[in-house]
Amino acid sequence: MNLNLLKLRIVELLEKHHKITTVAEILELKQPTVTFHMKNMERDFGVKLFDTRMGKIILTDAGYALHHYAVKIGALAAEAQRAVTEFDALRKGSLRIGASYVPATYLLPEVLHRFSTKYPGIHISLSVKTAPAIRDMLEKHSIDLGIISTEPFMSPELQTETICEDDLVLIFSPNHILAADPQPTAEQIASSSFVLHGAESSTRRLTERWLEGNRRRLPSYLEFDSLEAIKQAVILGEHVSFVSRMAVEAELKQGLLEMREIPGNEFKRHIYMATNKNRHRSALLSKFTEHLIECLKLVQ
Template structure:
């Protein structure tokens, strides 16, 4: 079996990103001939063309793109191994990479991160806010250590998933909206309302679309906004309604700005869960963050 050279896999990833040997050499602190040597060495090792010059750029061939898939995983694992081992040499220090979907990132994690920082003042935490589907992929690819996401209950072979709490989807509208006069809501009644929809990559939008389709509700007119905060402000004005996370509108409901009502004939469940890759070594900071997540409702 040929010896693996991690530098070569880094070159593959960087070439896909920059498409210029000069940029790859600069990123790695190498000379251009060194990068070119490793590229040729890789092609000789695998006996197939991996790189193709085009004008002033270098692109990956089909075989090169197949290798890229594994190069990314290998690079992430190597980086993770280095970080994990270094933590033993500097007790109390380290980095914890967290990925979260919008609702837990905005309405759950801030107070947890404050508590975590008090317990681990020398640990650096990075937080990536992405859709739930992206968080799952980042976990599988070892790009993050911990994922916190709002989604329908799920199981994946490579992930350890722990459900933390319900993230109920509710109908939100202002107390002044016409629907406030209706004690009982029906799908037919909702189809007369002006909706504000979440962006197409949102799990809330996915569930909203499924409910609309299941009940044959066709929206003649609607707004679509990517920002949940903008959606809430729009609905507070009184002319529109939306489906939203009950957790995300708690403050507005408490202030009397919004009403949260059960969505009629809504059959979907959504949970906030935390997940880790089964192959990820659990460090002290990771276990500490998971402990905080499991008791998050007691943290003020």
Template sequence: MILVYIDKYKKVTDVAKELNMKQPSVTFHMKSLEEEMGAVLFESKRGRMILTEAGQALYPYALKITGLAAEAKKVVRDYSVLEKGTLCIGADQGTSIFPLPLLISSFTKHHTGVQLRIINKPTQTIKSLLSDHDIDIAIFHSTDHQQSSDDAIVINPLLDDELVVIFGPQHRFADFEHIDPQHIAMEFFIQHAEGSFINEFTQQWSSNNSIHLWERIQLDSMEAIKLTVQSGDHISFFPKRSIQLDLEQGLLKSLPIPGHVIPNIRPVIAFQQDPTHLSLRNEFVEFSRNYTF
């Protein structure tokens, strides 16, 4: 507030210089404040501008207002330079295993004041949340030919991946170099959650190859699917990049999915073309696209 600067510098010319304003502008603000308060707040004595008694009574409040204004500017600056803020990210089950953990771990190291809220749901639910503006960013598995039905949504690929058949190290497939669709039809199969990308793929794959899967179990948790496959006679379909460590440690084995398949699956990042959380959202999108997996 102009009153605080008048009390500090005692000259209109010095206040104008401090605030990078012209002297008439300072005088205008002084008169406007007096009109707003309905009292004379300033008086000139011996070439110095000082506060009247009314001005002195207003001074403590003006000081608080000036301090709050400075604090407000800092808060806004923190958000604009990505030092603070909250970003809501929705991810389907597959991308919640990989690559999301790597992305959010690295991103938060670079932006320590930013809070991330993660929602883990089936693929179709994540897409709906993004369309309804309930999340800022969506990360999910897709195929090369899949496009959004909403023109306002931008979809960018993150990396290439593939779906494979997974099974435990003691499973009979461990001795096979190749399998065909009939082999898969003869095994206990674990189906993924309704609405998930892999569930939809599996149904389409079964139809394309004219087989009926022996779906004894359906699990919403992909971690639970991995553990069940590791310890038993079941098989399932899984993104290969999500089980790379399990394969290297010998906890799981995999083979290419046989028959008519949908090639080139990939995790993608999607967002609405609107200004909501623009700086923070765009920073995470750009960070994800440039991340080296």
């Protein structure tokens, strides 16, 4: 069976664009050449991989099974090329980082600034997504390094290292009724007007687990996907929320918010540095992770 990278790339692009003409343009091939490779793959596998529906190419179930591996093989091939052609990596190279919102916003900007000042020839891209999305990107070899804030987890494909704590705290306005109490109870907190994080957020999951553990239900609440929007809503004075301590340091110093420990909070959250175990660890990636750890030592 002659299953080369070009054929796998065709499968990957057809799933994305559903048009032979578009795939041919991207790969700089003639349309009959793309069609030829499609038919060859179906003949070699002995199953139908592609359907045509209303002028669009749709992958069959077998086609989607092949697509799953086409994406992984394509990413590994690109990584192999980068690893082999890497030279003088600290003067010229690229690094793809994925991070969840808290470390991306409150930890990495200074780290990246210092690194780019020291190594100006390095191109760094930062993708900000939820922790589960970053883990998925790592497993698919879409990024080189993940920095995520989440509760402890295990993954057979990822190598993880805890780099610092990211504990949750209760926040409210200095004008809120809870500001008069140095140790609010779970009942007082749950009966307050709450602002919850979005459903995909690890903070949301920990908040719900805290409510369940304390046998409390929120009578009403707002739900925002944006941490900045949550902070602004709380600053207005009527609401409370659970957020990362790291995310409110500036507002606490300015007197815009007050903070309390969350009573009965047994759930620990950390910021992890994660890489794919099967990924080549380049000199550039090693140097950046060393830089990240050194920067954290300076601020702790």
